[in-house]
Amino acid sequence: MISEVGSKIILTIITYWSWWWEVPNQQDKFARTVLTVLVPSSLIFVWYKWRLSSSRKAHLPPGPYGLPVIGYLPFLSSNLHEKFTEIAHKYGPIFSLQLGSKLHVVVNSMDLAKAVAREQDNTFANRNPPITGLIITYGGMDLVWSNNNTHWRNMRKLLASQVLSNANLNASQSLRTHEVRKAVNEVYNKIGTKIDINKTAFDTELNVVTNMLWGCSKSDEGGDFGEMLEGFQEVESKIIELIGKPNISDFIPFLSRFDLQGMNKEMQRQLEQVERIFNYIIDRRIKLKSSKVDETYEGDGRKDFLEILLDLKDQKNDPESFNIIHIKALLINIVVAATDTTSTMAEWVMAEILNNPDVMKKVQDELTEVIGVNSIVEESHFPKLRYLDAVIKETFRLHPPLPFLVHRCPDESCKVGGYTIPKGTIVYINVWAIQRDPENWTNPLEFKPERFLNQKWDYNGNNFKFLPFGSGRRICPGLPLGEKMLVYILASLLHSFEWSLPKDEEFELSDEFGFVTKKRKPLIAIPSQRLSDASLYF
Numbered sequence: 001m002i003s004e005v006g007s008k009i010i011l012t013i014i015t016y017w018s019w020w021w022e023v024p025n026q027q028d029k030f031a032r033t034v035l036t037v038l039v040p041s042s043l044i045f046v047w048y049k050w051r052l053s054s055s056r057k058a059h060l061p062p063g064p065y066g067l068p069v070i071g072y073l074p075f076l077s078s079n080l081h082e083k084f085t086e087i088a089h090k091y092g093p094i095f096s097l098q099l100g101s102k103l104h105v106v107v108n109s110m111d112l113a114k115a116v117a118r119e120q121d122n123t124f125a126n127r128n129p130p131i132t133g134l135i136i137t138y139g140g141m142d143l144v145w146s147n148n149n150t151h152w153r154n155m156r157k158l159l160a161s162q163v164l165s166n167a168n169l170n171a172s173q174s175l176r177t178h179e180v181r182k183a184v185n186e187v188y189n190k191i192g193t194k195i196d197i198n199k200t201a202f203d204t205e206l207n208v209v210t211n212m213l214w215g216c217s218k219s220d221e222g223g224d225f226g227e228m229l230e231g232f233q234e235v236e237s238k239i240i241e242l243i244g245k246p247n248i249s250d251f252i253p254f255l256s257r258f259d260l261q262g263m264n265k266e267m268q269r270q271l272e273q274v275e276r277i278f279n280y281i282i283d284r285r286i287k288l289k290s291s292k293v294d295e296t297y298e299g300d301g302r303k304d305f306l307e308i309l310l311d312l313k314d315q316k317n318d319p320e321s322f323n324i325i326h327i328k329a330l331l332i333n334i335v336v337a338a339t340d341t342t343s344t345m346a347e348w349v350m351a352e353i354l355n356n357p358d359v360m361k362k363v364q365d366e367l368t369e370v371i372g373v374n375s376i377v378e379e380s381h382f383p384k385l386r387y388l389d390a391v392i393k394e395t396f397r398l399h400p401p402l403p404f405l406v407h408r409c410p411d412e413s414c415k416v417g418g419y420t421i422p423k424g425t426i427v428y429i430n431v432w433a434i435q436r437d438p439e440n441w442t443n444p445l446e447f448k449p450e451r452f453l454n455q456k457w458d459y460n461g462n463n464f465k466f467l468p469f470g471s472g473r474r475i476c477p478g479l480p481l482g483e484k485m486l487v488y489i490l491a492s493l494l495h496s497f498e499w500s501l502p503k504d505e506e507f508e509l510s511d512e513f514g515f516v517t518k519k520r521k522p523l524i525a526i527p528s529q530r531l532s533d534a535s536l537y538f
């Protein structure tokens with residue numbers, strides 16, 4: 001992926017400089033050859049000396065040098081989390097890389113993660129979004145890519161108080177139950193056949209989130225619109241892929257107008273797809289509002305999030321500060337942030353359990369003891385499912401879906417680990433490396449859920465050995481819903497069915513780096529009935 005970036009750049013350079021070989025003067029071939037070799041190598045030498053002395057003077061973190069203009073870009077491999085961890089082993093827990101015109105710093109230890117996300121949380125609370133991220137959020141009008149400003153604070157407060165508060169989560173319990181039961185029923189109807197675990201979890205989470213946001217889900221909608229939502233997972237995967245993939249336009253801004261990899265255009269296409277869905281939903285709601293028909297979710301009389309956002313827009317006198325674009329950016333953000341992470345994690349947990357039969361047995365024994373094979377899973381059971389909780393946490397440790405969280409960017413020059421981090425640097429917290437660091441974990445590569453049973457662990461980002469949802473003011477605001485849905489989906493799938501792997505498919509646990517890092521090969525598993533009575537599946 002990254003070597004593709006390098007080769008595109010080199011190709012561009014070759015194209016622009018090919019005139020050198022076409023000049024009419026053919027008399028002194030030797031001189032031209034000497035110049036061709038000498039000029040670039042002298043330039044590289046001078047550049048290298050200059051970089052060395054300027055980074056020493058600036059006291060930047062150590063790190064490997066790359067080439068002029070493109071920096072270290074051509075030397076990065078596609079599995080970036082592994083490459084960064086390898087560089088950290090050579091250069092230490094904090095290192096810097098010049099990628100094109102931008103300085104990147106990667107922190108790889110719990111102490112330095114704490115220095116960034118706790119001790120200097122406010123300084124590091126900006127984002128510096130990639131161009132593809134800006135395209136899909138109308139220029140960063142959302143929550144994920146917004147800088148630490150009033151708009152971001154207001155959006156976060158609104159999401160926390162109107163969607164993800166304890167009161168709202170309690171009120172929407174029946175909605176989660178409805179969707180999880182529907183998923184169990186769909187799997188039951190396909191007993192003995194191959195099930196794509198990620199797709200099952202994705203659809204369930206999508207239905208829950210869209211119901212909470214605008215009061216209806218994929219399964220409630222028919223016709224063209226139902227079909228549009230049916231293809232949403234593909235659109236979303238493409239969005240996540242384009243956000244995580246290195247883009248020359250980000251690293252060498254003067255090349256951005258050429259969009260050499262076509263990524264910006266591709267993201268524009270995804271935005272058009274997403275817009276069709278959101279325009280439909282919003283237009284329909286505005287019409288309903290003007291005809292004074294109240295649309296609320298679950299018939300409990302409370303307004304859904306879209307209704308609250310539209311009310312807020314109408315109340316604001318200043319369309320600059322809150323308008324339809326802000327609403328769409330926020331909705332896109334929440335749907336994308338919630339679904340891909342949850343389904344990716346559900347898939348990883350099931351894969352680890354299927355890979356460890358003794359863990360599967362312990363999880364199912366616990367489910368039988370707490371719930372019994374004559375009953376179905378309910379949210380009230382969750383606090384008693386301690387072993388399943390430990391299994392989920394151990395999976396988060398080995399497979400954090402966002403291995404570098406979302407990068408941060410200091411709004412002024414500051415110090416981390418004694419080194420200078422200039423204003424505007426892109427800073428990654430390498431959670432993937434921290435959660436596999438032998439300094440923090442005994443036998444870190446072993447899958448051992450018991451390590452989460454013996455001590456009190458949570459996802460709140462206070463223990464810097466374990467940060468799958470991030471930490472500090474930018475910590476994931478969807479944590480309470482994400483955690484609930486994961487436990488609900490997994491407990492229900494594991495309690496309702498026995499699972500086996502298809503004999504004709506190779507099973508492996510390797511990952512593929514991306515903004516959300518997924519299983520390289522989708523997990524396919526075959527269910528069989530586990531509960532005592534078929535009526536428990538309806």
Ligand code: HEM
Pocket residue numbers: 143144145156333334337338339341342345401402405406407468469470471472473474475476477478479481482483486
């Ligand atoms: C398994 C589920 C999930 C995981 C692992 C996860 C993980 C993360 C991580 C690592 C971050 C970046 C934190 C940082 O930069 O320090 C984040 C940010 C975010 N997440 Fe989640 N997330 C999950 C579910 C959700 C859900 C259900 C929602 C919404 C309902 C959500 C909405 C967001 C938003 C809006 C942000 C950006 C926050 C900001 O920049 O201020 N996430 N998430």
